[in-house]
Amino acid sequence: MPAQSVDTPTTTSRPRTERAAVRLEGVRKVFGDVEAVAGIDLEIDEGEFFSMLGPSGSGKTTTLRMIAGFELPTAGRILLDGEDVSQRPPFERDVNTVFQDYALFPHMDVGDNVAYGLMVRKVPREARALRVEDALRMVRLQGLDRRKPSQLSGGQRQRVALARALINRPRVLLLDEPLGALDLKLREEMQIELKRIQQEVGITFIYVTHDQEEALTMSDRLAVFNRGRIEQVGAPADVYERPATAFVAGFVGTSNLLRGAVAEAVVGRTGMFTVRPEKIHLGEPGASVGADEIGALGQIRDVVYVGPDTRYIVALDAGADLVVTQQNLATSSTEALVARGRAVRLVWKREHCLPIADLA
Amino acid sequence: MTTGRGTRIALSIVSALILVFIYVPIGLIFLYAFNDAASAAWPPAGLTLRWFAVAFANTALQQAFLASIVAALGATLLALTLGTLAALAVSRYHFFGRETVSFVVIFPIALPGIVTGIALLTAFAQIGFPLGMFTIIVGHATFCIVLVYNNAIARLRRTARSFEEASADLGADTFQTFRYVTFPALRTSLLAGALLAFALSFDEIIVTLFVAGGVKTLPVWIFQSFRLNNQIPVVNVAGLIAILLSVIPVYIATRLSADDDVTGARG
Secondary structure, eight states: OOTTOTTSSSOOOOOOOSSOSEEEEEEEEEETTEEEEEEEEEEEOTTOEEEEEOOTTSSHHHHHHHHHTSSOOSEEEEEETTEEOTTOOGGGSSEEEEOTTOOOOTTSOHHHHHHHHHHHTTOOHHHHHHHHHHHHHHTTOTTOTTSOGGGSOHHHHHHHHHHHHHTTOOSEEEEESTTTTSOHHHHHHHHHHHHHHHHHHOOEEEEEESOHHHHHHHOSEEEEEETTEEEEEEOHHHHHHSOSBHHHHHHSSOOOEEEHHHHHHHTSSSSEEEOOGGGOEEEOTTOOOOTTEEEEEEEEEEEEEETTEEEEEEEETTSOEEEEEEEOSSOOHHHHHTTTTOEEEEEEEGGGSEEOBOOO | OOOOHHHHHHHHHHHHHHHHHHHHHHHHHHHHHTBSSSSOOSSOOOBOSHHHHHHHHOHHHHHHHHHHHHHHHHHHHHHHHHHHHHHHHHHHOOOTTHHHHHHHHHHHHHSOHHHHHHHHHHHHHHTTOOOSHHHHHHHHHHHHHHHHHHHHHHHHHHSOHHHHHHHHHTTOOHHHHIIIIIHHHHHHHHHHHHHHHHHHHHTOOHHHHHHOTTOOOHHHHHHHHTTSGGGHHHHHHHHHHHHHHHHHHHHHHHHHTTTSOOOOOOO
C-alpha cells in the first residue's frame, strides 16, 4: 500500500528522515490554574511546511512559544534535531520567529533590523552587509534598508520581519499568525510568497494560524488544536476529507453531522457521521438512490448565494440540518433563491459518509 | 460647562489671586538679586549685578553649591541604577512579592522627610556610620529612586515585550538585549527621571539637615545665612541659582516624557 493512501484513517505516514526537525514529547504548559497545553506529542519533519491550526485559546501559539523558548514547558520534552532544548533560553536555540506584531525594532532602520541577528553574533560588518542585501532581495525589498519601520506599509514590515528571522539561517522558522494583520488581497499574495521562500531556503516552517483555508492551501501537513490538545495530524486532504473528530469536521470546513436517531435513520448505523457539503447531490424527491449511495428526504430551509456556488440548508425529515453546496454551473442567483421551501432528496456516496469519534 | 457668568468671573479672580500668591514671592527673589541696596526694602534702589560678583566670590557659598551638585549627581546616579533595575524586575519578571516590591519602592516619596531623616540618622548612628556626603547621597536616593522607577515603568508598560523576545530569538543574550533594545526604548524616560531626581535632590533640605554631618549643601547654607542681615543680597542670588537649577531640569523632563506620566516632585 502506498504511503499516502487515502485509506489511512486519520494520519498519513510520510517518508521520515532519520531525525525529526522538531519533536514534542508529552509537552504540557500550565499558567496559574489554566492548562494551556494539555500534553502534546508531535513530530515535524526536516523541510516541512507544517501548520498548527486551531481557534484562539486552543494552545497552538503557546506550543509555538515553547518551541521558540519564550515559555518553558511545565512537563514534557522539546527536541530540536534530536537535541533536548526544553530548558534552554531562546538565544541558545537554532530557531527564529516571525511575530504576529512583527516586533521590528522601532529605533533601528530596516538594514539594522535585518542585520540584528548577525550583529549580536559578532559577524563582521562586511559579511553582514552582503547577507542583509541577500535577505532583502529574497523578500523583494532591495534598496529600502535605510527606511525606518514606521515608514513601511504592513506588507513591507511583514517582509522585513521575515528577512530578519531568516538571516541567521535557522533550522526551523516559527511563524505566529504572520498574515493576521494584512488585508485579504495582501494575505493571498504573501501566502504564495511564503511558500516560494520556504522552497527557496528549504527550512522547516511551523506556521500558526486560525484560518483553515490558509492551513489547507499552504501546508504539507497540519495539526488541528482544540483545548490544548491535538485532535488530528495529517496532510490537508486527509484532514479535510477524513476528519477524525466532530471538532475537526466542524473547524476545517463545514460541519455536517449526523448522530443518534438521525444517523440510524439516514445511514442505517449507530454512531456519528459527517459528510462534506460539496459531496451531496441535490435532487428531486423522486431521484433514485444507487446501491453504493445514501439518500435522505428533506426540505430546503434556506438558500445562501455566494457567487460561484450556492449553499442550501436542508432540513431532513429525519430531523437534522445538512448544508449542501452546489456550483452555480447553470443556475442563476434568482433560480437558486426560489428553491427555498422545496422538497428534495439528498444523495451522496456511501464512501463520503465518514464515521468520526466524538471527543467533545 | 454649566457654570453661570458670575461664577466664572469669581473663579477667574480666585485663580488669578492664587497664581499671584505663588509667583510674586518668587519674583521678589529675582528682583532683589539685582537690587542695588544691601537690604530687602521696597522699592528697589536700582539695578545692579554686583551681588553676583559678591556671591561668586563667597567661598562658603561656592562650597555649598559644589556640595549640592555632588550630592544631586550621586543621588541621581544611585537612583538611576536601582530604579531602572527595580522597574525591569517588576515589569518583566513574575516573582513572589512583586506587588509589594512596587509599593516599597514608591513609598518613600510619600513618607514625610522628617521621618526619613530621623530614621536614617538613627540607622547610621546605630551602625556607627560617619555622616557626610555619602549619607546625604543615600538619603536623597531613597526618594529619588521613585522618580526614575515611575518613569521607567511607565515606558516599559507601553513597550511591547515582543521586542525583547525578538532580540533573544535572534541570538542576543540578556545583556545584549538590554543594551540594544530595552535601553534605547527607555532612554528618554530615564533621562526625564534623572532630571527630576536631580532637581529634587538639589533643593532638598529636611533629610539633609539630619544626615549631612558637617557638610553644607546650598539649601542648608541659604537656610542658615538667611538670618544674617548682611548676607541677604547674596542669599537672593543663591536662591535664584537654586530656582534655575530646579526649574530647568523639570521643564526638560516634562518635554522629554510629554506622552508619559511625569511624577510630580516633592518639596
